[in-house]
Every structure is written in C-alpha cells, then in structure tokens.
Amino acid sequence: MDVDGDIPTLIDHSVQPVASSELPQESQRIPCTIISGFLGAGKSTLLKRILTERHGYRIAVIMNEFGDSAVSAAKTINVTSKDDPAAQSEEFLELANGCLCCSIKDAGIAAIEKLMERKGAFDHIVLETTGLADPGPIASIFWQNEEYSVGLSREIILDGVVCVVDAVFGRKQMEEDHSVDGIGESLRQIACADVILLNKIDMAQSEDELYETERLIQGVNPSAPIHRTAHANIDIGRIININAYVTVDHLSVDGFRERPRNGPDYPHDLTPHPKHYELRGISSLQVTVPPLSPCNFERLEEWIQRVLWDEELPKDNSSDSIHQIKVLRCKGLFVTDTGKEYILQGVQSMYDISEVNGRDVQGLPSAGKLVLIGKGLDEAARMSLLKVLGD
Ligand SMILES: Nc1nc2c(ncn2[C@@H]2O[C@H](COP(=O)(O)OP(=O)(O)OP(=O)(O)O)[C@@H](O)[C@H]2O)c(=O)[nH]1
Numbered sequence: 388m389d390v391d392g393d394i395p396t397l398i399d400h401s402v403q404p405v406a407s408s409e410l411p412q413e414s415q416r417i418p419c420t421i422i423s424g425f426l427g428a429g430k431s432t433l434l435k436r437i438l439t440e441r442h443g444y445r446i447a448v449i450m451n452e453f454g455d456s457a458v459s460a461a462k463t464i465n466v467t468s469k470d471d472p473a474a475q476s477e478e479f480l481e482l483a484n485g486c487l488c489c490s491i492k493d494a495g496i497a498a499i500e501k502l503m504e505r506k507g508a509f510d511h512i513v514l515e516t517t518g519l520a521d522p523g524p525i526a527s528i529f530w531q532n533e534e535y536s537v538g539l540s541r542e543i544i545l546d547g548v549v550c551v552v553d554a555v556f557g558r559k560q561m562e563e564d565h566s567v568d569g570i571g572e573s574l575r576q577i578a579c580a581d582v583i584l585l586n587k588i589d590m591a592q593s594e595d596e597l598y599e600t601e602r603l604i605q606g607v608n609p610s611a612p613i614h615r616t617a618h619a620n621i622d623i624g625r626i627i628n629i630n631a632y633v634t635v636d637h638l639s640v641d642g643f644r645e646r647p648r649n650g651p652d653y654p655h656d657l658t659p660h661p662k663h664y665e666l667r668g669i670s671s672l673q674v675t676v677p678p679l680s681p682c683n684f685e686r687l688e689e690w691i692q693r694v695l696w697d698e699e700l701p702k703d704n705s706s707d708s709i710h711q712i713k714v715l716r717c718k719g720l721f722v723t724d725t726g727k728e729y730i731l732q733g734v735q736s737m738y739d740i741s742e743v744n745g746r747d748v749q750g751l752p753s754a755g756k757l758v759l760i761g762k763g764l765d766e767a768a769r770m771s772l773l774k775v776l777g778d
Pocket of ligand 1: 424425426427428429430431432433586587588589590616617618619
C-alpha cells in the first residue's frame, strides 16, 4: 500500500472483476462491508489501517465507539474536520486520507441514517460489529434486492462480510466458545464471512498451527478465501468492492488447502473436500448441481425454501421424523439446460436467485454448485438434496 505518496485516484479493486453487464442491475447504492471478528483478533487494528493509510478509497468507517485507534489516527494524521479533534464525543471525524470516521455508540441504525446525510462524501461504508456480534441479522438488512428493499437498504448495498480471526487463539475460541442455540458466536461469524483474515500470524508458533486453524475455518466455511495477515496488513482491495452478494466467484474453491510444504504462502493445489465436517454443530454442505431443467429448478427452489423457511428437510416417505436444519448462509451457481446462469445468495432465512446476464452460452460452466453453511447439514441433508437434483 502506498503510505508516503499522494493519494491515488480511486480505482476499483474487485478481487475478481466482473463486467458490469454481468451484474444484476443496481442503482447507486453505497456498498457496505461488515467487519466482524473474534474478541481481540485485530478489528480495530484493521480499522486504524483503513483510517490512516493512503489507499485512495473514500471510506466512511462506522465504529462501535471511537476507541483509541480512531482518536490516535486522528491525532497522528491531522484531522481535517472543523470539529474539535480532541473531543472524543464528536460523532464524525474527517481524516486526511479522505476517509470519514463515525461513531455509532449505541445509536445503531439511526447513526447510519445520519451518516447517509453526508452522502457524496464517501464511496464505501465499513461497519464494525462487536467481537460478540452475530453479523447475520445486520447483513440481512442490506443485502436485499433493491426492488424489495425499504428504508436504509434502498441506499446501501451489502458488499461483503469480513471476519478477523486470531491466528493464535482462534482455534481455541472456535472449539470452546459458549453456544447460543448450539452454535457459538465465533462459528456464526465464520459461517457468515465472505472473506477471512487470519491475523496475528507473527505470533503463531508454527506453520502447522496456522494450517490447522485454516483447516478448521474451511471446514465450517469452504467458500470464503482466507488471507494471512500480521497487524491486519492487507491490501484493502481484497476486502472491499468484492461484490460477494452479486458474484459467487469463490465457489470454485472447493477443498482444503494442502498442507504447505515450505514457506508461508499458500499452495494452489487442493485436496478433495471431505463429505461432511462438523464443529460444534456447524457444518457445510457442498454439492455439484448438474444443468437444471425447468422442473428440476423449481424442485430445487422448493427444497431451498423448505430448508430456509421451515428449517427442516422435506418429508421422506420412508420416515415420519422431522429432520431440523438451520442455514446461516448459502450461495449457489446454477446453470440451466437452456443455457442460462443463476446466482443464489442467502443469509439466514432470506434468499435471492437472480439471473446472470451477459455471459454467452459457451462461457457457461458445465455444472453449478450449491454451498450451505449451518446446522443439521449431514448425510441425510445431502441425500435429500441429491434426490431433488435427480441423482
Ligand atoms: N503481535 C500482533 N499483535 C496484534 C496484531 N494485530 C493486533 N494486535 C494487537 O492485539 C491487540 C488487540 O487488537 P485489536 O485490533 O484491538 O483487536 P479487536 O478485535 O479490535 O479487539 P476487541 O474490539 O476487543 O474485540 C492490540 O494490542 C493490537 O495492537 C498482530 O497481527 N500481531
């Protein structure tokens, strides 16, 4: 990142650039990135980077409250706000790198509305959640299609959820955290994440320790890329403008990373994903979806609705028992036998399936994919889904 030079022109750093013609039509909604993460994992350190480095983005950062990081950032880089920089009670600080820092304290949505009064002063919103927060409910406010959206979600669109995980204590936290509804908060955060920062790698004892934590994370959420960081040092372009609710590029990541042979970099070869992996009740289910006939597409959507809305598998003739399911996040890419491509995105019980426009038939993948993350996604769920898909 350019720390010393002039502020560069704002450019789009999408991880996988997508031609605008391929994106569902959206108006000028402001993209919002939610930062979640384990207690002490490095969320504030990441925000401080965003507020101080000359990355070229005009980001409004909404913090739970002005912690030390915002105030020290303001002091070290000359706050340009007319407001008194020393006053910690101020709600907005304009920073020299073009970013805006905003404290929501306990004001919640009202503060975001207040921020939107300054629309035009920023191009992106980064919203911090507390270390104990489940990002699912707040994510579901902003991800909806504009035609169905009301209030704030008409002005803001969810870009992605970033989860910061402690490379040293993260594994222990995941294995031990107190569970609500049988699912701990740290696992909910991983389940809902579109990008994961494995931070504090400088503190890890060994490559094996890092690898085992990554393995655990990927077992819970196989679709989120993991970036290793020290002091949250990440190219901002890897965490914002990722269009995680518009594209499903990361669905191609379908296996655990192979154990690194040397050095800290990831190898790119992948080992097959195990059929079922579970940690404290949370697991993921991935299936390849063959090209769908209209009838199969309809059956698949009915299956998704049953699972998301009724939280159970469709009844099987062979058994009267109810198989309960709780989906926290789902993503899918479907192709039809008539050469169309659709993307599924879902957060908790809400989902949306939209057609991808602009890709010619030859560019279509030969099969689609569905990833579900949540509870009860066991072999019975896999079999039920495969039955719907006509296996
Ligand atoms: N060694 C090392 N220390 C780090 C790193 N990242 C953050 N820290 C330190 O870890 C402590 C916690 O970091 P924060 O950024 O405050 O973590 P947080 O997630 O905001 O914490 P909470 O808001 O309490 O959940 C601070 O003292 C940081 O300076 C890192 O990569 N390596």
